[in-house]
Amino acid sequence: MEANSGSETAQTFLERRLRRSSPNGFKTFSYLRNKNLLCDAVLRLEDGGGFPVHRVILSTCSAYFKTLFTTTLNSKEKTDVLLPGVTSKTMTFILDHCYMRKVDINEENVIQLLVSAGYLMMEDLIELCCGFIRSMLVPENCIGIMRFARDHCFPSLEEAARCFVMRNFAQISQKSDELLELPLEELQGLISSDELNVKTEVVVWESVLRWINHDTENRKHHIMKLVKGVRLGLLDSQFFLENIMDHPYFDGHEEAQHILIDILRFLIELELADYKDIEIPTHEFAHPRIPHEILFAIGGITRLNITNSIETYDPRADRWVQINEADMTDSRTHHGTAVIDFNIYVIGGMDGGDELKSCRCYNAVSKTWSEVSPMHVRRCFVSTAVLDGLVYAIGGFDGYSRQKTVERYDHKKNQWTMIAPMNMKRSDAGATALNGKIYVIGGFNGQEFMNSAEVYDPELNEWTLIPRMRFIRSGISCIAYHGHVYTMGGFNGISRMRSGERYNPTTRKWTKIPDMHTKRSNFDTEVIDDKIFVVGGFDGYTTISSVEYFDEMSNEWFEARNMNLSRSGLSVCSMMSLPNVCDYTN
Numbered sequence: 001m002e003a004n005s006g007s008e009t010a011q012t013f014l015e016r017r018l019r020r021s022s023p024n025g026f027k028t029f030s031y032l033r034n035k036n037l038l039c040d041a042v043l044r045l046e047d048g049g050g051f052p053v054h055r056v057i058l059s060t061c062s063a064y065f066k067t068l069f070t071t072t073l074n075s076k077e078k079t080d081v082l083l084p085g086v087t088s089k090t091m092t093f094i095l096d097h098c099y100m101r102k103v104d105i106n107e108e109n110v111i112q113l114l115v116s117a118g119y120l121m122m123e124d125l126i127e128l129c130c131g132f133i134r135s136m137l138v139p140e141n142c143i144g145i146m147r148f149a150r151d152h153c154f155p156s157l158e159e160a161a162r163c164f165v166m167r168n169f170a171q172i173s174q175k176s177d178e179l180l181e182l183p184l185e186e187l188q189g190l191i192s193s194d195e196l197n198v199k200t201e202v203v204v205w206e207s208v209l210r211w212i213n214h215d216t217e218n219r220k221h222h223i224m225k226l227v228k229g230v231r232l233g234l235l236d237s238q239f240f241l242e243n244i245m246d247h248p249y250f251d252g253h254e255e256a257q258h259i260l261i262d263i264l265r266f267l268i269e270l271e272l273a274d275y276k277d278i279e280i281p282t283h284e285f286a287h288p289r290i291p292h293e294i295l296f297a298i299g300g301i302t303r304l305n306i307t308n309s310i311e312t313y314d315p316r317a318d319r320w321v322q323i324n325e326a327d328m329t330d331s332r333t334h335h336g337t338a339v340i341d342f343n344i345y346v347i348g349g350m351d352g353g354d355e356l357k358s359c360r361c362y363n364a365v366s367k368t369w370s371e372v373s374p375m376h377v378r379r380c381f382v383s384t385a386v387l388d389g390l391v392y393a394i395g396g397f398d399g400y401s402r403q404k405t406v407e408r409y410d411h412k413k414n415q416w417t418m419i420a421p422m423n424m425k426r427s428d429a430g431a432t433a434l435n436g437k438i439y440v441i442g443g444f445n446g447q448e449f450m451n452s453a454e455v456y457d458p459e460l461n462e463w464t465l466i467p468r469m470r471f472i473r474s475g476i477s478c479i480a481y482h483g484h485v486y487t488m489g490g491f492n493g494i495s496r497m498r499s500g501e502r503y504n505p506t507t508r509k510w511t512k513i514p515d516m517h518t519k520r521s522n523f524d525t526e527v528i529d530d531k532i533f534v535v536g537g538f539d540g541y542t543t544i545s546s547v548e549y550f551d552e553m554s555n556e557w558f559e560a561r562n563m564n565l566s567r568s569g570l571s572v573c574s575m576m577s578l579p580n581v582c583d584y585t586n
Contacts (some may be wrong), residue, residue: 027223029057030099035081041079042070049088051095061098063121076147083084086116097125105132111148118152130157137164139171142180147186166195167292167577171226173207180214184222187211192229199294199529202239204230212249222254223249231517233286237267259285288317293528293576294584296344296364297563300570301333303543306352308332312584313547315529318561323584329369332356333569334522338391340411344573345372347393347409348379355380355399359409364578373397373414377405383431384571385438392419393438397427406456420461423454428487428522430487432477435505439466439485442473449474449493453503470510475521481532482552486513488534491521496540516557524572533560538568 032038032054059066068081079132083091090112097103103111105128114129133145134157146161152522165172169190171181179187190196191204196202207224212219232240245264250256263285270286281367295313297320308328311320328346337354344362348355355378361370365494379396386392392408393416395402404425407416422440429443429450438456443449451469456462473490481484481502488500498515516534523537532550536543545566548559 004481025075027100028512029054033057033095033099038371041081043091044080044082045086045088045091046082046084047088049091050092051088052546053095053098057098061122061124063123064118074311083120085119090116094120094122094125096123097128103128105129107136110136114154115152118154120123126154130154130160132159134160136146137161139168139175141178142172143170143176143182152236161328163577165190166193167197169196169207170198170203173203173210176225179207180211182211184219188229190226190229191226192285194290196289196294198289199344201231201234205232205235205244218291220249224253226258227256228285231285231287231289232263233266233270233518234288235267237264237271240264240267290581291316291585292581293574294578294581295523295526295528295535295572295574296584297567297570298336298337298344298346299328299332299349300536300567301543302565302567304351306331306333307565307567309567311563311565313528313533313535313561313563317585320561320563321585322564325367328360328362330360334381335392335569335570335571336382337573338384338386338409339573339575340386340389340391342575342578343411344575345391345409345411346571347384347391348396349377349569350380354378355397356503364575364584365580367583371410372411373416375409375416376407376418377403379403381427381444383429383440383443385431385433387433387436387438392431392438392456394438395422395426395429395443402427403446420456420463422463423465424452426450426452428474428476428491430473430476430525432478432480433561434480434483434485439478439480441478441485441487441501441503442469442476442490444474448490455505466503467508467510469503470512471497471499475538477523477525477534479525479527479532481527486525486532486550487512487548488525488532489520489523489537490518495519496521496538513550514555514557517548517559518544520544520546520568522568524570526572526574528574533572535572536563536567536570543568544565546554 012314036052037334039054040056041053041055043051043053055069059069093103093113093560094116095107097108110129110132117125119127137145140428142161142164146158146165149158149161153201245260263541274535278415291314297311299308310323330351332349332351336347338345341366344364345362348357350356357375357378359372359374361372375393378398379393382396383394384392394406395404402425404421405423407418409416425445426443430441441453442451449472451472453469454463454465472489472492475485476490478485485503489497496519498519500513501510502513503510519539520537525532525534525536533547535547536545543566545562548557550557
């Protein structure tokens with residue numbers, strides 16, 4: 001029997017033991033309450049409800065009741081407790097939580113339950129309710145939830161809702177009626193925030209118009225206060241001239257005319273600067289917002305040597321930043337990367353002397369590197385993918401032969417496990433996860449460059465061949481995008497390629513996509529801002545720094561800013577909602 005220390009009160013001792021009680025113990029407590037046995041208090045509610053309870057049980061889950069029963073109402077003769085603002089229906093759910101440590105939370109009761117839990121200072125129940133509401137967040141309700149949480153002092157829920165608003169503002173601006181009811185100052189705060197996630201400032205401008213149009217006569221005079229939150233200097237000059245410069249809401253605003261002329265002048269100078277390849281100073285109205293997603297380009301081989309360099313790409317500013325403090329301690333190329341949470345796992349590759357089975361992990365928040373469990377097999381020219389929180393290392397070259405072996409890493413156990421091998425050995429292939437399966441495409445088997453492809457089903461632990469690509473490709477990268485598997489570039493045994501194709505798992509067919517601007521192999525691919533980016537590589541003559549992206553809407557490739565360092569054999573990954581993203585973009 002556990003001893004009661006001399007400094008521990010009977011009340012505290014009972015509370016501690018109750019928290020550790022088994023499910024059967026909770027059933028006993030609930031039975032006693034339902035039979036009104038050993039109860040020493042009665043909760044009286046304004047709607048006439050009354051609930052016999054045990055003080056010690058309520059004290060274990062409510063700071064309010066603990067304080068009440070140990071101070072104000074510590075006399076056993078004072079049994080009745082009046083609780084204003086709590087209904088009998090809500091109290092039933094609260095007592096289920098207290099006595100059974102379970103509660104039926106649903107969309108109908110969660111708000112009232114949370115308000116009552118806050119009043120009664122029930123931290124566990126508050127967290128359960130807040131977690132449920134976080135799972136309910138959609139563009140149509142997130143602003144209302146954010147304001148509710150602020151008004152009722154639930155800071156973690158308010159922050160979660162605010163982050164949802166910032167991250168999904170484009171959808172919210174089109175779908176949310178709550179946006180139309182925001183006070184001026186709150187709308188100003190949202191649209192002026194650097195954290196607002198919009199691909200184009202057109203979204204912000206149109207949200208301003210939608211808000212004003214909801215009550216035109218009473219709101220149109222606020223146009224100048226709101227337009228200052230729109231980064232007009234990031235707009236296309238044609239859109240600015242056609243939609244903003246002469247908008248009737250600016251009529252009679254002398255200040256507006258001066259500002260709009262300055263912005264137009266800046267946009268024209270910017271276009272001329274691009275044409276002449278010169279730089280001009282960035283104005284406040286053209287300051288890029290903080291990206292919600294960034295690219296990491298890691299390692300690779302330059303014209304001279306293997307590098308440990310890491311660069312990050314900000315799609316909002318179209319800018320690459322060298323992150324010196326994040327550089328790997330060891331240089332490697334033809335490796336793979338995988339992202340789980342805010343951790344980047346760097347897998348295999350080669351360091352100039354040996355093919356590697358070692359793996360390292362970079363935490364982007366703490367900006368620290370650590371060694372993790374090595375693979376079972378050395379793998380250079382390895383393909384990697386992430387599915388259901390597990391990292392897959394597929395094929396590669398061990399220094400002697402190409403591999404058909406595959407292994408899977410569980411970061412929670414820090415353990416690699418061999419799984420079913422592929423049907424064909426291959427290195428220099430592309431791999432990606434789509435619809436709960438992993439696709440591996442192309443590559444080199446040691447004798448032939450390949451156009452074969454196969455898919456892995458983790459439930460069956462089985463690889464199945466799928467239709468071949470239209471073209472032979474090695475040194476490729478592939479990516480899942482809008483329900484298809486895209487692959488571009490590569491080496492066909494004769495030359496590097498610009499062409500690309502995509503696979504539809506439903507029709508089991510490959511179709512051509514537009515050619516890239518630059519032929520390349522041994523590059524890497526990632527989706528960011530809903531566009532496919534291809535980064536670096538080898539063009540047949542030298543390593544390259546060029547970057548371009550594919551926009552499915554226009555079915556075109558566009559050039560992006562080059563990396564600072566030309567390299568091939570690099571690995572690229574993306575990370576979303578990084579709390580210290582500014583460390584990687586300035």
